Amino acid sequence: MSDCIQLVQKLAEEHRLTLAEYETLLRERSDALAAALREQAVRVRQAIYGNAVFTRGLIEISSYCKNNCFYCGIRAGNPKAERYRLTPEEILECCREGWTLGFRTFVLQGGEDPFFTDEVLCPLLRQIKQEFPDCAITLSLGERSRNSYQALFDAGADRYLLRHETADKEHYAQLHPASLSWEHRMACLTTLKEIGYQVGCGFMVGSPGQTERELAKDLKFVETFRPAMCGIGPFIPHRDTPFAEQSGGSVELTCYLLSILRLMQPNLLLPATTALGTLDPIGREKGVLAGANVVMPNLSPVSVRKKYALYDNKICTGEESAQCRGCLERRMQTIGYSLVTDRGDPKQI
Ligand code: 5AD
Numbered sequence: 001m002s003d004c005i006q007l008v009q010k011l012a013e014e015h016r017l018t019l020a021e022y023e024t025l026l027r028e029r030s031d032a033l034a035a036a037l038r039e040q041a042v043r044v045r046q047a048i049y050g051n052a053v054f055t056r057g058l059i060e061i062s063s064y065c066k067n068n069c070f071y072c073g074i075r076a077g078n079p080k081a082e083r084y085r086l087t088p089e090e091i092l093e094c095c096r097e098g099w100t101l102g103f104r105t106f107v108l109q110g111g112e113d114p115f116f117t118d119e120v121l122c123p124l125l126r127q128i129k130q131e132f133p134d135c136a137i138t139l140s141l142g143e144r145s146r147n148s149y150q151a152l153f154d155a156g157a158d159r160y161l162l163r164h165e166t167a168d169k170e171h172y173a174q175l176h177p178a179s180l181s182w183e184h185r186m187a188c189l190t191t192l193k194e195i196g197y198q199v200g201c202g203f204m205v206g207s208p209g210q211t212e213r214e215l216a217k218d219l220k221f222v223e224t225f226r227p228a229m230c231g232i233g234p235f236i237p238h239r240d241t242p243f244a245e246q247s248g249g250s251v252e253l254t255c256y257l258l259s260i261l262r263l264m265q266p267n268l269l270l271p272a273t274t275a276l277g278t279l280d281p282i283g284r285e286k287g288v289l290a291g292a293n294v295v296m297p298n299l300s301p302v303s304v305r306k307k308y309a310l311y312d313n314k315i316c317t318g319e320e321s322a323q324c325r326g327c328l329e330r331r332m333q334t335i336g337y338s339l340v341t342d343r344g345d346p347k348q349i
């Protein structure tokens with residue numbers, strides 16, 4: 001325990017540990033260590049971001065996906081998944097409503113839907129940028145070619161979220177069919193960075209086959225890759241996937257990892273995810289109190305929200321956009337933080 005407290009200290013001072021040290025910190029997890037990490041993480045986040053929590057309006061543009069990730073509810077092989085895609089005009093409408101509500105970042109997220117070619121997306125991105133020049137656009141549309149990433153960047157996309165899912169190649173193969181390659185996913189992340197995007201990577205917590213060893217590798221990867229953002233959330237089984245009977249991740253471990261990530265990279269943009277809020281009614285508050293500094297309320301039209309079901313029991317599927325924004329605003333105020341109307345770029349330190 002006292003050895004581990006020293007690891008917390010070392011992480012806070014040097015922002016890095018060895019792979020074995022990360023693994024030790026995870027294996028020795030205790031309430032006392034979690035409290036020590038949390039305290040340091042909040043101090044560090046406070047020094048850089050104060051009480052501000054950044055917010056991004058999440059627009060779920062398509063539930064079609066050509067992939068078959070074993071964990072995901074909208075995998076191509078799930079015949080029960082309800083499919084929809086928003087039209088460019090509907091997406092623009094979401095942005096308009098979002099801007100009025102105070103969002104200055106729009107996240108366009110969807111499955112890998114062949115409909116959303118560069119020819120469809122680029123004019124839309126240009127239109128969003130023209131109408132909302134003070135906003136950042138984040139894309140989260142999976143693996144694409146370098147040319148496509150470049151074209152989308154040139155058309156106005158500022159950021160790209162592509163969770164690496166796991167930094168361990170063998171573990172990747174346990175979560176994905178053979179048609180998906182770990183090398184290709186990692187190469188996409190490098191490409192995105194080379195093009196000039198603010199890049200977000202990330203992983204699920206408690207995915208099947210994940211041990212402290214895999215998580216330590218994830219931490220090491222984030223430490224060396226130095227993303228602008230890192231999205232982590234508990235794995236939550238979806239009933240119509242091969243992982244239906246698997247157990248899910250925990251809020252406590254996710255928060256523990258959030259604190260470690262904050263200390264590792266003090267200016268990192270770290271969302272308290274919807275999955276956290278799904279597992280625990282105050283999961284997102286716990287995330288922020290562990291070091292997260294971003295929330296991503298749902299801006300999708302209510303008519304499609306239930307259909308974008310990556311996991312079971314997702315929250316906010318019946319709420320209007322304004323309700324989600326207001327709800328998070330109040331929740332953050334309750335714990336002494338406030339949502340800001342700002343693009344929410346990472347602070348350079
Ligand atoms: N539980 C939690 N997170 C999930 N994701 C996909 N399926 C699930 C699930 N069942 C995450 C993946 C993906 C992101 C969009 O959502 O990490 O990258």
Ligand code: FES
Nearest residue numbers: 316319324327328
């Ligand atoms: Fe959607 Fe609370 S964030 S209702």
